[in-house]
Amino acid sequence: MNAIAEGLRRVLELDRELWHIVALSLEVSLSAVLIATTLGLPLGAALAVKRFRGRRGVIVVLNALMGLPPVVVGLLVYLLLSRAGPLGELGLLFTPGAMIIAQSVLVLPIIAALARQALEDAWREYEEQLRSLGAREFTAALTLIWDARFSLVTAVLAGLGRAAAEVGAVMIVGGNIDGVTRVMTTAIALETSKGDLPLALGLGFVLIALVLALNAAAQLVKETAERRFG
Secondary structure, eight states: HHHHHHHHHHHHTTTTHHHHHHHHHHHHHHHHHHHHHHHHHHHHHHHHOOOHHHHHHHHHHHHTTTOOOOHHHHHHHHHHHSSSSSGGGOTTTTSSSHHHHHHHHHHHHHHHHHHHHHHHHHHHHHHHHHHHHOOOOOHHHHHHHHTTHHHHHHHHHHHHHHHHHOOOHHHHTTOOOOTTTHHHHHHHHHHHHHOOOOOOOOOHHHHHHHHHHHHHHHHHHHHHHHHHOO
């Protein structure tokens, strides 16, 4: 109970160490989600609208990648960014940049797959109308993205939740360096092993609150869309 009380106190009193870790976590996760969204939405739209040989196989692979083990992603990114790797000269290993790359790889399939499903449903409904208006595939994809924007926001929030709660990949490529690459999940693991429960609990409270806020936002977006568009 003393540890829980101390953890809450550190959160409420804006403990500098705790909130620095939270700020870095949000910076890394939001950057990763921005990159994954920029790449994932066009990919999902292309798979929803365009028909080509091997499309089903691509969709199966994309859906399978949603369950990528984080430690495997971390290992692959580590090999790419290590000094002996093809991108070693960039010097990104054990920096926030490496963590952003790892989280982007994890989140991209989630956003792309969820976007593909939402946009494909919309395409079935509006395909005939869009084709009658002479819309080409690119124009149709943009129209569908706008029409299904509320569903796509939910997909992005799902990706953000995955990124914020991820620990394995960022531990491998970031190194959990104090003040440099230490984020909420890695700090909780480290501080728990050290026996510093107040800091671990404080970070845990913030992480739980963040996940609850994301789920509440996703539900609010869904209800708003249902009220406005039926």
